[in-house]
Amino acid sequence: MTVPDEWALLEEHTEYETGWYDGGYDLLEQPDGSEKRYYWAELPSAVVVVARIDADVIADADDADSADSDRLLFVEQYRPTIRETHLELPAGIVEDGESYTGAAARELEEETGFRPTSTALLQEYAVATGVLRHDRGVVYAEGLEPGERELDNNEFLEVTTVPVDEALERARERPANDSTLSALLLAKEDGLL
Numbered sequence: 194m195t196v197p198d199e200w201a202l203l204e205e206h207t208e209y210e211t212g213w214y215d216g217g218y219d220l221l222e223q224p225d226g227s228e229k230r231y232y233w234a235e236l237p238s239a240v241v242v243v244a245r246i247d248a249d250v251i252a253d254a255d256d257a258d259s260a261d262s263d264r265l266l267f268v269e270q271y272r273p274t275i276r277e278t279h280l281e282l283p284a285g286i287v288e289d290g291e292s293y294t295g296a297a298a299r300e301l302e303e304e305t306g307f308r309p310t311s312t313a314l315l316q317e318y319a320v321a322t323g324v325l326r327h328d329r330g331v332v333y334a335e336g337l338e339p340g341e342r343e344l345d346n347n348e349f350l351e352v353t354t355v356p357v358d359e360a361l362e363r364a365r366e367r368p369a370n371d372s373t374l375s376a377l378l379l380a381k382e383d384g385l386l
Contacts, residue, residue: 244309
């Protein structure tokens with residue numbers, strides 16, 4: 194990270210380190226000469242997966258129309274931090290040395306039990322830049338085949354599918370979350386939904 198010439202980084206201080214993120218502040222001299230602490234939390238990069246599954250690959254017993262239309266894979270999970278259950282796209286952390294597309298394929302299989310034959314990075318962007326040092330990638334995945342589900346010890350999720358033409362509307366229902374909404378909007382803008 195570079196600091197523009199009109200700003201001076203006087204101090205960078207990490208106040209705490211956890212297994213999930215680090216937190217601290219930068220003491221900066223602002224362009225007007227005053228000093229201010231800017232607090233931050235630093236998280237590893239993450240990926241969100243928009244995964245289209247062909248109707249013939251799944252047979253959803255709860256939805257007789259599932260055989261008639263392609264669907265997107267979602268997971269439903271309780272989020273202890275905010276004490277809500279959310280319908281979300283599969284997502285996870287990008288491991289060291291891993292690309293967004295590689296992380297997407299791995300996370301998708303681990304969380305849902307489906308492995309993609311094709312992935313494409315739609316967008317990489319910085320998240321909540323006023324407080325976070327965190328990048329996110331959105332990956333589109335298709336050509337899904339059965340794989341092996343392998344949940345982490347803190348993942349208690351249910352896999353579900355939503356018809357492609359209903360996905361954005363469903364994601365906008367409360368409780369809604371940023372990663373699912375932004376990923377679906379990007380996929381829609383790119384003509385994939």
